[in-house]
Amino acid sequence: MSHGGDLYGLQVHMDYSVNLNPRGTPACVIDALTEGIRGSRSYPDILQRDVRCAIAKAENVDPDTVWAGAGASELLSAVTRMVCPRHALLISPCFSGYAHAIKQVPGCRVTELALSEDTGFALTDDLVREKLLPALETDADILYLANPQNPSGTMIGDALLVTIFEHAAACGVTVVLDESFYMLSDRAFDRDPQVLQTWTSRFSNLYLIRSYTKSFALPGIRMGYVIGAPENIARMADYLPEWNLSVPAGKAMEAAAKVQEDGAFFQKAQTLIRKERAFLQEALTGLGFTVYGSETVYLLFCGREGLFEALLARGILIRDCSDFGCFAPGTYRIAVMTHEKNAELIRAIGEVLHEI
Numbered sequence: 001m002s003h004g005g006d007l008y009g010l011q012v013h014m015d016y017s018v019n020l021n022p023r024g025t026p027a028c029v030i031d032a033l034t035e036g037i038r039g040s041r042s043y044p045d046i047l048q049r050d051v052r053c054a055i056a057k058a059e060n061v062d063p064d065t066v067w068a069g070a071g072a073s074e075l076l077s078a079v080t081r082m083v084c085p086r087h088a089l090l091i092s093p094c095f096s097g098y099a100h101a102i103k104q105v106p107g108c109r110v111t112e113l114a115l116s117e118d119t120g121f122a123l124t125d126d127l128v129r130e131k132l133l134p135a136l137e138t139d140a141d142i143l144y145l146a147n148p149q150n151p152s153g154t155m156i157g158d159a160l161l162v163t164i165f166e167h168a169a170a171c172g173v174t175v176v177l178d179e180s181f182y183m184l185s186d187r188a189f190d191r192d193p194q195v196l197q198t199w200t201s202r203f204s205n206l207y208l209i210r211s212y213t214k215s216f217a218l219p220g221i222r223m224g225y226v227i228g229a230p231e232n233i234a235r236m237a238d239y240l241p242e243w244n245l246s247v248p249a250g251k252a253m254e255a256a257a258k259v260q261e262d263g264a265f266f267q268k269a270q271t272l273i274r275k276e277r278a279f280l281q282e283a284l285t286g287l288g289f290t291v292y293g294s295e296t297v298y299l300l301f302c303g304r305e306g307l308f309e310a311l312l313a314r315g316i317l318i319r320d321c322s323d324f325g326c327f328a329p330g331t332y333r334i335a336v337m338t339h340e341k342n343a344e345l346i347r348a349i350g351e352v353l354h355e356i
Contacts, residue, residue, distance in 0.1 A: 010317065016334040016345060017319040019298040020217040021184055022276065023269045029216055032255035036248030044243045044250055051250045054257035055225050060193045064230040065200045067237055068245050068253055071222035072180050072211040077101045078239040079207050079226065083174050085141035089132075091115060091123060093151060093324040095178065098144040111135060114326060120292045121152035121300070128160060136164075136171045143168060146178045148185050151321055151333040153294025155187055158195065165203045173205065180211035180224070183266050184273060184297040196227055204229040207236075212256045214297075215266070223253050273297050277336045283346040287353065297336045305330040306356035307349065314348055 045051075048068050056063040069075040080101040088102050092112040102108050113131050115121040123132075123145075136143065145164070147156045161177070168175045182188060192198075199206055212223035226236070245253075259265050273296070280299055281291045289303035300321070307330065308320040319333040334345070 010312065011315055012312075012317045013315040014341060014345065015317045016337070017317045018219060019181065019184075019214060019296075019333075019335045020219065021215055021269050022272055022297070022335075022337045023217075023265065025217050026255075026259050026265060028259065029218070029252050029255045032251040033221065033248050036246070036251030039251070040247045042247065044245055044247050046242055048245060048250065051245065051253050051257075054254040058257040058261040059196055059227060061197045061200060061227055062230070065197075065227050065233060066225055067233050067240075068223070068225045068250070069240065070224070070244055070246075070249065071213055072178065072209050072224035073097050073100075074222070074240065074244065075207075075209050075224050075226045075236075076176065076178070077104055078236055079174075079176055079209075080105060080142065082236050082239045083142050085174070087111065087138070087140045087142075089113065089135055089140050089143040089173075091132075091145060091149070093121065093321070093326050094144065094146060095150045096323075098176075098178075111138075111140070115149070115152070120154055121149060122154035122293075123149065123156050123160075125160060128164060132164065133167050136168050136173050140171070140173050142174045142176065144176045144178065146180075148181050148294070148296040150178075150181070151298065151319070151324065152292055152300050153181075153296045153298055154292075155185060155295045158191065162199075165199070165206055169203055169205045175203070175206050177206065177208045179208060180214050181296045181298075182210060183215040183260065184269060186270065186274060186295040188266055188270055189263070200227060200229055204232065207232065212253055215260070216252075216256050218252065221249050221252055223249050223256070225253070272338075273336050276339055276342050279339065280334070280336060280342055280346070283342075284349070287346075287350060298333055299336065300331070300333050302328055302331040304353060304356055307332060307352065310352035310356050311348060314352070316345065316348055 051068045052063045052066045055066050084105055085108050087109045090112045092114050208227045213219050284291050284301050289301045291301040321327045321331040
């Protein structure tokens, strides 16, 4: 399984392979982590009462529709083991964590529906109606969606999502909607505040997963949560360790939920991400790369082979997308960071292009 952020054994001073909030971590979340460490002589609350209530308040849902976990990956695996699918649908290219979760179910068959470069690797209405909806009508048990898509950064409109949810429900297919980067996307504030409560009430086949790990730039503190119908959340908890959330992570998530509820932190992050993503896109295009449209905190681009190795030699790690299996050689993904770091990256790319 491949991911960004694998720094171990490498000499890296700038990691562009992992996509995190460029505004970093609010002081109140760090303070909560410290408080959690001091409180770690006690077991965590096995029912996660305070954590679930805090997240539910931020998301405008009921606490019994929420469960927290050690990152989105733990929850992806738990849902998959619970559903125990025989046939899974993936939208390709996609996060390798879905395939990793599916491998935990022996004998599960996988069908991949390929996105097109012509549409910037976006899940379009045409692709949904021509390929995805018919695929749901086969013997599929589970569908994994990402919103935004990873690695392209394109998004799926809510009306189209509802179409998919409805069709999947009619076909008896579970939908896992991975919105790990949603709070760092251009559409983070576009939804009606009550929409998640509406979805969990209407669609008992839906599991929506989000990541505070990404939103609060703390990849070393595993913090994710799932939202779904109460009966599903209660059942899914049986597929997790009894104390799957540490005291420090729980305290950090409570503080993070309060920051999310306020909204100002993410509004500023959204402004920064849009500005710096435009800077990177223009600069990379000027250097001769093909840059695909993104609505979140990372960019997919294609150009010169050897860029990954040349930048790594300078201590800069980007995401080589060759292991996604569907990209031309020389396709990469980079995070959107602060302007100072982004300018340094562009300078380095411009210099190494002469070397490769």
